[in-house]
Each structure stands twice: as C-alpha cells, then as structure tokens.
Amino acid sequence: MKSKSRNFKKNAVAALANSTLQKALQNAKDGFINKRKIALDALPEFEQLRSNAYKIKEHTLKNIEAYLKQFEQQVKNSGGEVHWASNTKEAQNIIVKLCQDAGARSITKGKSMVGEEVALNEALEKAGFETIETDLGEYIIQLAEEPPSHIIAPAVHKSQQQIADLFKEHHKKYNFKSKLETIPEIVDEARKVLRDKFIQADVGITGANFLIAETGSTVIVTNEGNGDLTASLPKTHIVISSIEKVVPTLEDTSVLLRLLARSATGQEITSYTTFFNGPKRNTDLDGPESFHVVLLDNKRSEMLNGEFHDMLRCIHCGACLNHCPVYNTIGGHAYGWVYPGPMGSVLTPLMQGLKESQHLPFASTLCGRCEEVCPMSIPLPQLLRQHRIQAHKEKINSTRSRLALKLWALFALHPLLYRLATNIFVKLLSWLGKTTGSISQLPFSHAWTRSRDLPSPQGQSFISAWKKQQKNKRMSKHD
Amino acid sequence: MTNSRREIFSRLQQASSKTEQKTVTIKEYLSAHKRGVLPVYSENIVKRFISKVESVAATIESIKNITDLSTAIYKYMSCYNIEPKLVAAPSELLKQVKWQKEITVEYRAADAKDITTLTMAYAGIAETGSLVLCSGKESPTTLNFMPDNNICVIQKNKIYPYMEDTWDLLRKAGETMPRSINFITGPSRTADIEQTIQLGAHGPRRLHIIILESSPPR
Structure with missing residues (x-):
C-alpha cells in the first residue's frame, strides 16, 4: 500500500x-481499555513479567544474528x-x-501485519x-478495499x-442474497463463504507473532481458528514475518504470550x-507438504544499533x-499507512521516510500513556521526540513552527x-479577561479558542507569587 | 536471494559488537530452558482447569473410565440435538472404545462435511484452561478446527500447572517437535464486528471437554 501519511x-x-467512525472509535476504546484493565488487575505479576520480557528481548537483540541462524537451521531440520x-x-x-x-491458483491468508507492510495482496493479485x-x-476490509485501521482489529472502524x-454486495455471487440483520448472521455467512475458500486453496499464508530459535517454530495467536485452517489445509504453507520476531526458547515465548493477549x-x-514446525511428517494424516518462512528486514537491521x-x-x-x-479521536486510517497510533508514528517515518510522514511524530500529545501501558517498556514518547528533533534538524517541519521554536x-x-x-x-491576559474571567479570542490561537475559552490568569506569574510569599515569610519571622 | 541473506547478516553484524564468547553464551542460554515469571495460584490444578475452561465458554464433564465415554458422548449429542456421527482421532485409546449402536464413528482426519469430531489431548494447562494437541498419526490437526462441535478427551493425570510443562514433556519424550502444537482455549470466536464476541467464527462453535479420571491400562 502506498503511504498517504503526507495527507495526515x-x-x-x-x-x-x-x-460513524467516531461512534466506532468510542465503542472500541472503552472495550479495549476495560478488558485490558480487568485482565491486568487479575495478574499481580504483570510488572515482573514486563521486566522479564524486557530482558528476554534485549538479550535476543544483542545476539540476534546467532539466534536467526539457529532459527534458520532448525526450520531446515524440520x-x-x-x-x-x-x-x-x-x-x-x-x-x-x-x-x-506451487502451481497455485487460489491462496488463503491469515492476518499478517508484515503482509500489509509489503503490500502482499496487491503483488499476489x-x-x-x-x-x-x-x-x-481482514476479510471485511478486503471487500471494502481499505487498509486495516488497527493492528489487531483491522475493521474496528466499520x-x-x-x-x-458489504456482504450483500459481494456475496451475491455465492447465492447469499438476504440482508443480514444480526452479528451472528454476518459471522455465519462469512464462515460459509470462507469455508469453501479454505478447502480450495493451494497455498496458505500466515504471519507469525514469534519465531523460536531453539526449535524453528513459528507461532500464531488467533481467536477465530482461521490461521490454523489456512496453515493446515493447503499443500503449501508460507509464513511471512520479520527478523525482530525471533525469541530464543519456548520458555521465553511463554512469558511473552502472557503479556501479549492480555x-x-x-x-x-x-x-x-499454535506452534508450527515445518511441513507434515511422513505418518501425519494432514498438513502441508511444504513449509516456507520468509523473513523481512526492511530497515529493522538499521534500527538495531x-x-x-x-x-x-x-x-x-x-x-x-x-x-x-489521538488515535482514539481520528482512528487508524488518518495515519495513512499500515501501522497507526504511537507505534506507527515511530515506525512509519523509519520505513517510509521522515519527509513523507513528517506529521506523524507531531500527532501526539506526548501524554505518556502509550509508554505506561506498553508491555515491552518501549519509551514511545521519547522515540517520537527523536523524530521531531530529526525533523527540525533536517528542516522538514514548517517554517512557522521552526520560527516559533526559535523564539x-x-x-x-x-x-x-x-x-x-x-x-x-x-x-495583559488578566486584563483581557477581567470581566468574564476567560478569553474567547486570541491572535495566532484561533484553532485553540475556536472550541473553548482560555481561563484568564490570576494576575501574576508563579515566580513572582513565590517571591512574594518567601518575602512575607521572612518578614513574619523577623516580627 | 542468498544475497539478501548475506546483506541482512552483514548489517546485523555491523550493528552488534561481536565477541567469540557469544556463541557459547547462546548455547548455554538455549540449553538452560530457564523458566520465566509464572503467575502464582493456589487452587488445585484440576479445579482450576475446570473453572478456567468454563470461563471461556467451553463445557466440561468428568467420567470415571474409558468405558463411560460412549454414554457420555451420546448424552451430550442428544442434549444439543447433534447427529450421532463422530469423526475420531485414530488414537490407541479412542480406537479401543466400544461405541453404542446409535453412534457411528470413523477414525480419520477431518473433511469439510464433518459436524462433530472427537480428539485426545496431549496435555491440559490449568493456568489458562487450555488443551494441548500435538499433530501426529494419532492426532490429525484438522479435527481440531474443521467441525462445528469438537469433543476432546483429556486424562486427569495429564493436566499440568503451566504452559512450560508442555515443553518439558515434549523434551522428555525425546522426539522431534510435531508439525503443529495447538493450545486450544475455548471454542472459536471473533470480536471483529463492533467488538461483540461471537462464538464459532471459523473453528468449532462448541468445545466440550471430557476429563477421564482413571489412567487407562497400557
């Protein structure tokens, strides 16, 4: 997919x-935040797991070359x-x-963000x-010809x-003609349509949440079971993933899984x-005959150091x-490429170029909630700031904002x-607001005052108030 | 494409400071199989397994002996109005079952028309209420995902506290990894439409677990 981040x-x-989008975003936000909170409240070990996970990943990144080689060898062995x-x-x-x-005609795909990153569907079609x-x-947004708007809930905006x-329009050709009124009906129709696709497919492509060096396993987590049907029914199973997903052992993966779903x-x-290890064995009654793992770098090795x-x-x-x-107010599509939100605003400039996606690092209040909830302790606000500094250095941001910063x-x-x-x-401000206690219009601040009033200040700055208070204290001591 | 491999590794090499000790450290790290943080719980593992299974919308019952299996399954199928036709995993234990005449059973992998399958779990995980199924000649993976209803038998003594116990079991067995290891926790579900949870997306709409209390004779 071509990046539209420029139009942020x-x-x-x-x-x-x-x-419609605003309603969907509100609904999704409450759901996600509450469910996560309930899960974490029931897990007193969360902080311990988090620091455990940090150490595992840092150890891996330090030795990533060796672990990738080990992974490759083990995939070969299986x-x-x-x-x-x-x-x-x-x-x-x-x-x-x-x-x-593989002589393929029809291909089924499980959800893969790396697949989105490389625009795999476009290439295959x-x-x-x-x-x-x-x-x-993913099926819904494929019918709508849209990119995902969330990395784990691609159609959250619909x-x-x-x-x-969408189903009424696209399922006519399968002889499904009635208008679907309920969610169970929609899910059921998708199940029926896609069941035939699973069976007809010659190649199944899935992503991977983790790659395990110890065993050469690729791991997927799903709720629908589509990933397993994609991987187990066709003659060829292709896994597309990226190099930083490697983890040393099965035990390490268990730690990360405890954090991921919650x-x-x-x-x-x-x-x-599910942990996949190669193609079907001689005595297996089902499974693919060949198994491939495609590992993408795409700037990741440059991020390492x-x-x-x-x-x-x-x-x-x-x-x-x-x-x-910000994400909860504008949704994922506004970010213009496949990775939205804070993680996307860090990744997109690295993968698509800072110039192309210059607005993204600035589309953050730097409130720090992302870092607070990140199970991998990624300092997202700091990384966004890093991009801002770079944008300033390269003179990518607007002259007006550069001048304001200089001032x-x-x-x-x-x-x-x-x-x-x-x-x-x-x-000046307190004089302006002396009658109403607030200011409804200010020069250069139209965007701010358009939807709210600025409360007028008390009449003195913090430092002068502090000085006055200290002086009074000293005087009362002398009394 | 071998060029890309060389390029990627040369970039990675440049980024990390190489020392010879590393290979040794990695070998040690990989063979230590060190467990990470495990969430502590105090309940008995079977009790915990049952309550976790129920919390993810699966159903569960216990039977004393393998000879009770046919009756239990027939009762379950009647209760949900399911046609008494089973496709079962060709496992040693399941093949020994003497089925009552109302149930027809075939031992094979699943195909598109199968409504109900019967499988045998490799292990159960009490922490999360998960079943572990390993692909193999006695356990075709498609049985876990193709049908509307999946019934899975687990021996009581194969319920373990944590996912990590599976790794030890597999290593102890000394065999190579199976093609597919499935951790199954409840029936298939989706929340892709307006965040509303709907069971039976692509995998089984129902998951019924039967705990077999006695260890079957070898």
Whole structure:
C-alpha cells in the first residue's frame, strides 16, 4: 500500500467529521481499555513479567544474528526453508515465486501485519492469484478495499450496518442474497463463504507473532481458528514475518504470550495459540507438504544499533493505539499507512521516510500513556521526540513552527528576559479577561479558542507569587 | 536471494559488537530452558482447569473410565440435538472404545462435511484452561478446527500447572517437535464486528471437554 501519511492533517479533519467512525472509535476504546484493565488487575505479576520480557528481548537483540541462524537451521531440520528479504519488493517476489512454483491458483491468508507492510495482496493479485483474507476483520476490509485501521482489529472502524451492506454486495455471487440483520448472521455467512475458500486453496499464508530459535517454530495467536485452517489445509504453507520476531526458547515465548493477549484483547490467552514446525511428517494424516518462512528486514537491521533500537522490542499488541487520545479521536486510517497510533508514528517515518510522514511524530500529545501501558517498556514518547528533533534538524517541519521554536528557545535560554515577558503577558491576559474571567479570542490561537475559552490568569506569574510569599515569610519571622 | 541473506547478516553484524564468547553464551542460554515469571495460584490444578475452561465458554464433564465415554458422548449429542456421527482421532485409546449402536464413528482426519469430531489431548494447562494437541498419526490437526462441535478427551493425570510443562514433556519424550502444537482455549470466536464476541467464527462453535479420571491400562 502506498503511504498517504503526507495527507495526515486533511485525513484527521475528515475523520473528525465522520460520525460513524467516531461512534466506532468510542465503542472500541472503552472495550479495549476495560478488558485490558480487568485482565491486568487479575495478574499481580504483570510488572515482573514486563521486566522479564524486557530482558528476554534485549538479550535476543544483542545476539540476534546467532539466534536467526539457529532459527534458520532448525526450520531446515524440520523440513522447511527460510528465505530472506532485505526489502518489501524482495518479499513480494519471493512469495509470488513460491506460489508460482506451487502451481497455485487460489491462496488463503491469515492476518499478517508484515503482509500489509509489503503490500502482499496487491503483488499476489497482480501475479494473477485469487487471494482471500480469512480473518473476519481482514476479510471485511478486503471487500471494502481499505487498509486495516488497527493492528489487531483491522475493521474496528466499520459498523455492523456497513458490514452487512458489504456482504450483500459481494456475496451475491455465492447465492447469499438476504440482508443480514444480526452479528451472528454476518459471522455465519462469512464462515460459509470462507469455508469453501479454505478447502480450495493451494497455498496458505500466515504471519507469525514469534519465531523460536531453539526449535524453528513459528507461532500464531488467533481467536477465530482461521490461521490454523489456512496453515493446515493447503499443500503449501508460507509464513511471512520479520527478523525482530525471533525469541530464543519456548520458555521465553511463554512469558511473552502472557503479556501479549492480555495487553491486546484482555484475554489470558487467545482461543488458539499454535506452534508450527515445518511441513507434515511422513505418518501425519494432514498438513502441508511444504513449509516456507520468509523473513523481512526492511530497515529493522538499521534500527538495531541506533536511537530507535527500543522499537524492535514491540510485540504488536496494539495497547498503545487503544490508549492514545489521538488515535482514539481520528482512528487508524488518518495515519495513512499500515501501522497507526504511537507505534506507527515511530515506525512509519523509519520505513517510509521522515519527509513523507513528517506529521506523524507531531500527532501526539506526548501524554505518556502509550509508554505506561506498553508491555515491552518501549519509551514511545521519547522515540517520537527523536523524530521531531530529526525533523527540525533536517528542516522538514514548517517554517512557522521552526520560527516559533526559535523564539521560544531565545526566551528559554534567557531567564530574565523570560520572566519579564511572562509578567507582561500575564498582566495583559488578566486584563483581557477581567470581566468574564476567560478569553474567547486570541491572535495566532484561533484553532485553540475556536472550541473553548482560555481561563484568564490570576494576575501574576508563579515566580513572582513565590517571591512574594518567601518575602512575607521572612518578614513574619523577623516580627 | 542468498544475497539478501548475506546483506541482512552483514548489517546485523555491523550493528552488534561481536565477541567469540557469544556463541557459547547462546548455547548455554538455549540449553538452560530457564523458566520465566509464572503467575502464582493456589487452587488445585484440576479445579482450576475446570473453572478456567468454563470461563471461556467451553463445557466440561468428568467420567470415571474409558468405558463411560460412549454414554457420555451420546448424552451430550442428544442434549444439543447433534447427529450421532463422530469423526475420531485414530488414537490407541479412542480406537479401543466400544461405541453404542446409535453412534457411528470413523477414525480419520477431518473433511469439510464433518459436524462433530472427537480428539485426545496431549496435555491440559490449568493456568489458562487450555488443551494441548500435538499433530501426529494419532492426532490429525484438522479435527481440531474443521467441525462445528469438537469433543476432546483429556486424562486427569495429564493436566499440568503451566504452559512450560508442555515443553518439558515434549523434551522428555525425546522426539522431534510435531508439525503443529495447538493450545486450544475455548471454542472459536471473533470480536471483529463492533467488538461483540461471537462464538464459532471459523473453528468449532462448541468445545466440550471430557476429563477421564482413571489412567487407562497400557
């Protein structure tokens, strides 16, 4: 998918005016936040698990080369093959070639954000394959021809009504013609339509939440069971994932799984957590005949030793999205590419270029909730700030904001000047609001005052109030 | 594409400071199988397993002996109005069952038309109420995901406290990893439409677990 992050401001304004979206966002936000909270309240070990997980991931990243080699060897030992892709184009080519070699016509896919990152569906369709997303949320947005708006709930922006309309339009060809009134009816129709696709598919493509070096396992977590049908029914199973998903042992994976489901959906564990190890064995009665793992780099190796290193710990739970006041106000599409919210605003500039996505690091109040809820202790506000600094250095941000910053810096570096200016400003503001106690219009601040009034200050700055108080104290001592 | 492999590893190598000790550390780390933080609980593991299973919308019952299985399953199927046709995993134990005449049973992998399957769990995890199923000649994976109803038998003495116990069991067995290890916790579900939980997305709509209290004779 081509990035539309450049249009962030326009996208955000449109999102605010979209009432269906606003309703969906409110609904989703409350659901996600409450469920996570209930799950964490029942787990006194959360902080311990969090620091455990931090250590596991840091140890892995320090030795990532060796662990990836170990993983590759173990996949080979279980009869599979690992393919390496430096960039998205290479990943597309490898997978298209694997599907061609398998003589495939029809392909089923489990949900994969790396698949979205490399725009896999577009590449497969261009190469002439029928490609069907099987996660219900992904299937819905595939019908709507939209990108996901959330990394774990891709169709979170869609209402039941919109989904029913989509099904009516697209399921005619399967002889489903009635208008669906309830959620069970919608889910059931998707089950029926997709069941045939699962059975017809020649290749199944899934993502991976973790890659285990010890055993060469790839792990998926799902609730629907679509990932397992995708992996087990076709003759070829292809896993697409990225290099930072490697974890040393099965035990380490268990620790991360305890954090992942709770942080994502508030579940202790998802309905299905599956560890895949190669193709079917000689005596197995089912399973794919060949097994491939495609591992994408796409700038991750460059992050390893730099200031964005911490981002490589991300396990894609989506908690930072769910707790972000900006994400909850504008939804995922406004961010313009596949990864939205705080984690997306860190990743998108690294993968698509800071110039293209310059607005994203600024689309944050830096309130810190994302860092607070992150199970992998990623300092997201600090990383966003890093991008801001870089944007300033490269003169990517607007001249107006650069000038404002310069002016601010001038005052901040000269405390006397700062105090003088604030004293004047405070007096001016309190005079402006002396009748009503608030100010409804200010020059240069139209955007702010359009929807609210600025309470007028008390008449003096904190420092002068402090000085006065100290002076009074001293005088009363002398009395 | 081997070039990409070389490129990626050379970038990774540049980024990390290499020392020879590392290979040793990694080997030690991998063979230590050190367990991480385990959530503490005080309940008896079977009790905990049952209550966790019930909390994820699966149903559960216990039987004394394997000879009680046919009756239990027939009762369950009658109760939910399920056609008494079973596709069962060809496991040693399940193949020994003497089925009552009302139930027809086939031992094989699942296909598209199968409504109800019967499987045998490798282990149960009390922490989360999960069943562990390992693919193999006695346990085809499709049985776990294709049907509307999945009935799974678990021996009581195979219920363990944590997921990590599975890893020890697999290592102790000394065999290579099975193709697929499934941790199954309740029936299939989705919340992709307006965050409303709906059971039976693509996998089983119902999951019924039967605990077998006696260890079957070897």
